Amino acid sequence: xxxxxxxxxxxxxxxxxxxxxxxxxxxxxxxxxxxxxxxxxxxxxxxxxxxxxxxxxxxxxxxxxxxxxxxxxxxxxxxxxxxxxxxxxxxxxxxxxxxxxxxxxxxxxxxxxxxxxxxxxxxxxxxxxxxxxxxxxxxxxxxxxxxxxxxxxxxxxxxxxxx
Amino acid sequence: xxxxxxxxxxxxxxxxxxxxxxxxxxxxxxxxxxxxxxxxxxxxxxxxxxxxxxxxxxxxxxxxxxxxxxxxxxxxxxxxxxxxxxxxxxxxxxxxxxxxxxxxxxxxxxxxxxxxxxxxxxxxxxxxxxxxxxxxxxxxxxxxxxxxxxxxxxxxxxxxxxxxxxxxxxxxxxxxxxxxxxxxxxxxxxxxxxxxxxxxxxxxxxxxxxxxxxxxxxxxxxxxxxxxxxxxxxxxxxxxxxxxxxxxxxxxxxxxxxxxxxxxxxxxxxxxxxxxxxxxxxxxxxxxxxxxxxxxxxxxxxxxxxxxxxxxxxxxxxxxxxxxxxxxxxxxxxxxxxxxxxxxxxxxxxxxxxxxxxxxxxxxxxxxxxxxxxxxxxxxxxxxxxxxxxxxxxxxxxxxxxxxxxxxxxxxxxxxxxxxxxxxxxxxxxxxxxxxxxxxxxxxxxxxxxxxxxxxxxxxxxxxxxxxxxxxxxxxxxxxxxxxxxxxxxxxxxxxxxxxxxxxxxxxxxxxxxxxxxxxxxxxxxxxxxxxxxxxxxxxxxxxxxxxxxxxxxxxxxxxxxxxxxxxxxxxxxxxxxxxxxxxxxxxxxxxxxxxxxxxxxxxxxxxxxxxxxxxxxxxxxxxxxxxxxxxxxxxxxxxxxxxxxxx
Numbered sequence: 001x002x003x004x005x006x007x008x009x010x011x012x013x014x015x016x017x018x019x020x021x022x023x024x025x026x027x028x029x030x031x032x033x034x035x036x037x038x039x040x041x042x043x044x045x046x047x048x049x050x051x052x053x054x055x056x057x058x059x060x061x062x063x064x065x066x067x068x069x070x071x072x073x074x075x076x077x078x079x080x081x082x083x084x085x086x087x088x089x090x091x092x093x094x095x096x097x098x099x100x101x102x103x104x105x106x107x108x109x110x111x112x113x114x115x116x117x118x119x120x121x122x123x124x125x126x127x128x129x130x131x132x133x134x135x136x137x138x139x140x141x142x143x144x145x146x147x148x149x150x151x152x153x154x155x156x157x158x159x160x161x162x163x
Numbered sequence: 164x165x166x167x168x169x170x171x172x173x174x175x176x177x178x179x180x181x182x183x184x185x186x187x188x189x190x191x192x193x194x195x196x197x198x199x200x201x202x203x204x205x206x207x208x209x210x211x212x213x214x215x216x217x218x219x220x221x222x223x224x225x226x227x228x229x230x231x232x233x234x235x236x237x238x239x240x241x242x243x244x245x246x247x248x249x250x251x252x253x254x255x256x257x258x259x260x261x262x263x264x265x266x267x268x269x270x271x272x273x274x275x276x277x278x279x280x281x282x283x284x285x286x287x288x289x290x291x292x293x294x295x296x297x298x299x300x301x302x303x304x305x306x307x308x309x310x311x312x313x314x315x316x317x318x319x320x321x322x323x324x325x326x327x328x329x330x331x332x333x334x335x336x337x338x339x340x341x342x343x344x345x346x347x348x349x350x351x352x353x354x355x356x357x358x359x360x361x362x363x364x365x366x367x368x369x370x371x372x373x374x375x376x377x378x379x380x381x382x383x384x385x386x387x388x389x390x391x392x393x394x395x396x397x398x399x400x401x402x403x404x405x406x407x408x409x410x411x412x413x414x415x416x417x418x419x420x421x422x423x424x425x426x427x428x429x430x431x432x433x434x435x436x437x438x439x440x441x442x443x444x445x446x447x448x449x450x451x452x453x454x455x456x457x458x459x460x461x462x463x464x465x466x467x468x469x470x471x472x473x474x475x476x477x478x479x480x481x482x483x484x485x486x487x488x489x490x491x492x493x494x495x496x497x498x499x500x501x502x503x504x505x506x507x508x509x510x511x512x513x514x515x516x517x518x519x520x521x522x523x524x525x526x527x528x529x530x531x532x533x534x535x536x537x538x539x540x541x542x543x544x545x546x547x548x549x550x551x552x553x554x555x556x557x558x559x560x561x562x563x564x565x566x567x568x569x570x571x572x573x574x575x576x577x578x579x580x581x582x583x584x585x586x587x588x589x590x591x592x593x594x595x596x597x598x599x600x601x602x603x604x605x606x607x608x609x610x611x612x613x614x615x616x617x618x619x620x621x622x623x624x625x626x627x628x629x630x631x632x633x634x635x636x637x638x639x640x641x642x643x644x645x646x647x648x649x650x651x652x653x654x655x656x657x658x659x660x661x662x663x664x665x666x667x668x669x670x671x672x673x674x675x676x677x678x679x680x681x682x683x684x685x686x687x688x689x690x691x692x693x694x695x696x697x698x699x700x701x702x703x704x705x706x707x708x709x710x711x712x713x714x715x716x717x718x719x720x721x722x723x724x725x726x727x728x729x730x731x732x733x734x735x736x737x738x739x740x741x742x743x744x745x746x747x748x749x750x751x752x753x754x755x756x757x758x759x760x761x762x763x764x765x766x767x768x769x770x771x772x773x774x775x776x777x778x779x780x781x782x783x784x785x786x787x788x789x790x791x792x793x794x795x796x797x798x799x800x801x802x803x804x805x806x807x808x809x810x811x
Contacts, residue, residue: 038493075452147233
């Protein structure tokens with residue numbers, strides 16, 4: 001008999017363990033689906049199909065409904081995301097002050113379209129409607145940092161700060 | 164006593180479990196239950212440090228709103244602390260992080276009290292000079308003072324700046340002047356006095372007071388708040404909910420964010436008063452997920468209110484219970500619509516429901532529910548504290564009080580401005596806003612976000628109130644004011660708003676889902692030089708159908724930007740269709756950039772700024788733009804000192 005544990009229950013990864021805890025916390029809370037998905041996404045970085053299946057099973061909500069909610073809200077993601085998330089504001093004030101030019105320049109520079117991730121998973125590029133920093137238009141957010149009063153020339157230096 | 168909210172001595176027995184009905188008054192005038200000069204002095208000491216610094220003590224207020232943080236205000240505090248400690252001054256100076264001053268354009272903002280010296284665009288390099296010159300030698304640092312656009316005159320003190328001098332700050336009163344993470348500062352400035360008063364009144368009397376004040380909803384539709392409360396109060400049912408709509412999604416509006424970040428207790432107090440008046444014991448604040456700082460400050464504020472017995476059970480010993488939860492949105496603009504918001508809290512796709520039944524009768528989990536927005540709730544404590552008559556004397560006949568606008572776009576002073584209802588647009592844009600940037604002529608102002616409209620110069624003397632704006636085809640909406648100059652194309656602006664509402668349409672009503680799509684296609688075609696005769700008429704017809712046959716406010720107002728630009732700027736549409744020309748020079752498909760060989764001296768500046776490297780040429784020789792790769796950003800034109808880049 002070998003000593004390996006190939007027949008034993010596969011050990012739960014740290015992430016899976018946290019998901020179980022999360023589901024236990026919300027099991028009896030009405031209307032919990034959205035906060036559960038939000039916290040699950042924080043654990044995994046995105047929402048893989050297996051996680052959606054598990055959430056549906058454990059909360060006793062049809063998978064179709066879970067999928068419907070995930071695809072309704074822009075905050076949920078079904079694919080892995082980059083290490084750094086760039087959100088380009090295309091709100092009114094930024095639009096008026098040239099936000100679209102910033103967005104185009106970033107698309108060319110990173111060679112990705114809206115919502116896509118670079119092949120090396122370094123950046124995900126997204127457009128957003130307004131991040132409420134209109135006084136500094138045009139603005140982008142990279143992760144939690146807001147960069148304002150931008151011009152296309154400033155982008156190279158800013159991007160170089162994020163690995 | 165560690166802070167104003169705590170017991171002065173063992174005789175004070177207030178706690179969430181043993182509430183004292185005089186708790187709030189006691190913090191300001193106390194102690195009330197026993198006589199002690201020592202305790203009284205301790206209280207007054209705290210109040211003084213908050214209201215005005217003690218003799219010789221200085222207070223540095225650093226703005227920590229989202230705008231100023233983005234401009235670099237966070238490292239300022241550390242630098243100041245280090246510098247002050249090094250000079251042995253740390254004990255003589257209080258450094259306080261505040262909420263938003265509304266003048267984000269000038270951030271990071273630092274205010275020195277006493278004297279209200281207003282320093283703007285302060286960077287860490289400037290810290291040394293401020294400490295040395297202002298704090299030690301008592302001389303202002305001239306180069307950091309604000310200068311009025313136009314005259315260039317330096318302004319010494321905060322209230323003298325024209326941007327502030329013309330405002331009437333009620334909702335924004337505390338923003339930027341108190342530490343939003345300390346409930347004691349809010350209480351020292353009369354906070355929770357409105358709640359105290361409301362709790363001493365009959366529920367019906369509170370609603371009457373609100374009705375008499377004439378306060379109307381600040382979130383968009385402008386319905387009378389007191390009336391809304393009354394409907395919910397009168398609806399049958401034991402369990403009722405209070406909801407604060409903080410899903411501020413209109414691009415160009417950020418007043419709710421600033422209030423939540425700068426004065427969160429005002430919103431909590433407003434909700435408490437509403438809950439008491441309506442008979443609700445549970446509430447939710449639905450905040451956009453894009454506002455992490457607002458969520459953080461709210462969590463702190465709710466925690467403090469619970470700790471001192473202002474949220475929870477038997478509040479101030481009156482038997483009134485109220486628990487408050489935060490719900491973070493997940494990124495859907497339509498959830499700002501009240502029925503969609505309810506559906507979202509319940510854990511579903513946030514799609515609107517048919518009204519009636521209104522939420523007042525059948526809201527969250529089918530229980531009577533009152534929903535107001537952040538600014539509306541933030542007005543309520545002031546109304547209770549000063550009375551309905553005081554409130555109703557501001558504003559116009561049908562629009563009472565003040566309104567916060569987010570003034571942005573091509574205006575000199577961008578930021579949050581609070582003015583009495585009824586002030587003409589011209590005063591807001593030219594007096595408070597300091598006029599148009601770079602002395603360019605004014606073209607239009609977009610008011611009310613994607614549901615609002617674009618108003619031309621001829622409408623500048625229009626008083627800003629609910630009814631005048633609606634008559635002009637725009638609306639107060641959430642209060643975004645985006646100023647545009649001659650370089651803004653009105654067809655492109657209409658296309659921009661339509662692309663926004665089209666993307667955010669939840670898809671439930673076919674006319675909104677499909678109609679906005681078709682409208683967007685037509686507008687996009689126009690901006691690409693492929694407009695056809697008949698397009699304008701088709702747009703008008705589609706707009707009417709979408710307006711008439713959509714279930715919620717999103718669809719009903721989505722065509723407004725198109726309709727107002729058609730009403731006031733029809734000639735621009737015609738130029739795009741008939742002449743294939745964009746009069747504003749903004750629609751890039753209708754433009755080409757070229758370098759005039761005879762003017763270009765080959766300085767290479769343009770090639771270096773081009774973000775896509777599509778300009779080639781040897782130094783000292785004329786350069787060429789590769790138009791196939793050009794993204795038409797205009798950076799080369801802006802940079803060229805010889806006017807050699809032409810745009811056609």
